[in-house]
Amino acid sequence: MSTETITLQVPMRLYADLTALAAEEQTDVVGVLTRLLNLAVRGVPEPCQPDPVFALIGAYRSDQPLIDDIPVSEDPDLYLTQVATGESTGEKHAWDIAPTRYSRGLDGRPVRIGAVAEERL
Numbered sequence: 285m286s287t288e289t290i291t292l293q294v295p296m297r298l299y300a301d302l303t304a305l306a307a308e309e310q311t312d313v314v315g316v317l318t319r320l321l322n323l324a325v326r327g328v329p330e331p332c333q334p335d336p337v338f339a340l341i342g343a344y345r346s347d348q349p350l351i352d353d354i355p356v357s358e359d360p361d362l363y364l365t366q367v368a369t370g371e372s373t374g375e376k377h378a379w380d381i382a383p384t385r386y387s388r389g390l391d392g393r394p395v396r397i398g399a400v401a402e403e404r405l
Contacts, residue, residue: 352378352394359385359396 294302299313306316350356356363359378366381378386378394389395 351376351381354378354394362386 302313302316306313309316309319351362351366354362362378362382362385366376369381377388379388385397386394387397
């Protein structure tokens with residue numbers, strides 16, 4: 285590694301931003317500049333790089349709306365049934381998609397059939 289150095293002049297505001305970023309990343313300004321230049325050379329914007337942990341655990345983000353605010357993790361079969369019917373998520377309610385598992389409650393929200401009996405146990 286070369287020990288030659290040069291002086292780089294940058295506006296004070298930019299230097300302040302670089303210093304703040306370096307503090308967040310627990311590095312120095314040269315480390316931040318090196319990382320940013322490497323990203324620019326590769327042409328890969330930083331936010332587009334997926335976190336490898338998500339691939340490891342199978343987590344993902346979806347823009348598809350929830351069915352009656354029921355999380356996919358709570359009833360994945362509901363979503364699989366919805367996909368199998370080819371319906372859009374916003375078109376039907378849980379009781380339409382899976383009438384053997386859901387009914388419409390008095391408040392207009394889905395109620396899982398058997399949930400009341402399960403709560404009493």
